Amino acid sequence: MNIEKSKELFERAVKVIPGGVNSPVRAFAPVGGQPRFITKAKGSCLYDEDGNEYIDYIGSWGPMIIGHNDERVLAAVQEQIMNGLSYGAVTAVEVEMAELITEIVPCIEMVRMVNSGTEAVMSAIRVARGFTKRNKIVKFEGCYHGHADALLVKAGSGLMTAGTPGSAGVPEGCVKDTLTATYNDLESVEQLFKENPDEIACVIVEPVAANMGVVTPKEGFLQGLRDMCTKNGTLLIFDEVITGFRLKLDGASGYFGITPDLVTYGKIIGGGMPVGAYGGRREVMETVAPIGNVYQAGTLSGNPVAMRAGITQLQILRDNPDIYDRLEKNGEFFRAQLREILVKHNLPYKVNGIGSLTCLYFAEDEVVDYKSAQKSDTAAYADYFRFMIDRGNYLGPSQFEACFLSDAHTEAQIKKTLADIEEYFG
Ligand code: KE4
DSSP states (O other), rough: OOOHHHHHHHHHHHHHHHGGGGGGGOOOTTTOOOOOEEEEBBBBBEETTTTOEEEESOOOOOTTTTTTOOHHHHHHHHHHHHHHHHHOOOOOOHHHHHHHHHHTTTTTTEEEESHHHHHHHHHHHHHHHHHHHHOEEEETTTTOOOGGGOOSSOOOTTTHHOOOOOTTTHHHHHHTEEEEOOOOOOHHHHHHHHHSSEEEEEEEESSSBBBOBBBOOTTTTTHHHHHHHHHHHHHEEEETTTTTTTTTTHHHHHHTOOOOOOOEEGGGGGGSSSOOEEEEEEHTTTTBBTTTBBBOOOOTOOOHHHHHHHHHHHHHHHHTTTHHHHHHHHHHHHHHHHHHHHHHHTOOOOOEEETTTEEEOOOOSSOOOOHHHSSSSSSHHHHHHHHHHHHTTEESTTTOOEEEETTTOOHHHHHHHHHHHHOOOO
């Protein structure tokens, strides 16, 4: 595969951008090989500067659930752009977006728009602390909630990939109130509540952990968190930056039937534009400035162009429920076929997943949490990744990222990818 232009661009990039990337996971560091400089995307495909076509299994890390460059989203953005890009004043589209989200997700009575998942989580944590007047927070090892200081503790995604549980530059004071528990282990959470009575403001969880690969909640895990939080006057925060509007239209809260106190969003609600949001119970959200004393602000929050993109994508998802049936069907088909290939070649590897989220772990034991995920053979994954991308399958460049299906993926494309996987293990 000719990737000369990508190589040239990367040589320039590394001189002026840290690692040549604006987000670490794009650097291909854990998998080696040359990052591909994408020049355009359409449907389920990416095209790089050298003219190579890839079936896209990251979908911009989640936003592109209906596929890239959907004409309806494009038309809405083009129409808004003609009226200006940003005003810094209130707009009707912001009201429409808030009404749409509160219409779709029953547990969201009020919502505030921000510009990224990180901002959404950072703000939700502050609201939880302001509302409960407590400082401590609980997160789970291997879950990733963006790069706000307090959350860079035993985090997943790029931190797990780099093998560094935390980050330099985060003072001890910023993380002293961050407690970590084990995903799928309610006892580890109970222990923290026992050790910190009446001090825990919130428990934040990825209802499906999609930043240590894909780890689904064991039966009773989420309900157990809900009950513990209710009993202790602690807020339960579902970080649905990935699962929101993906597992189902009303996300994981709808899929699992659990009502969190706050939910954070990103990715899909922006339709590919920079958007995050946090929302939840009215009495909790009414602590947010300017009506409450929890401050949060943003120059481009609720940006009209981003709102039009996000609203259009959410309306398409709302008005076409069969999209979720197709995502579920294609996801199950992909995982079943993958497991068949592994059995056929007598390979012990594990396939986790739910709906349109899948992860092939180069691991011999079931992956149910951070520790079991860490046992994966990341070198073997890297070799697999390099083989697959050179055959036009753009998978996540890390063992600890999810593989995302969109509604634009065809059965033929999925079968093509499976054939390449068969060839790799063959
Ligand atoms: P952003 O700040 O990247 O928009 O969102 C942070 C975030 C928060 N919560 C969850 C559950 C997330 O998955 C993320 C970001 N996801 C990663 C993909 N694993 C973003 C990719 C990247 O860092 O480039």
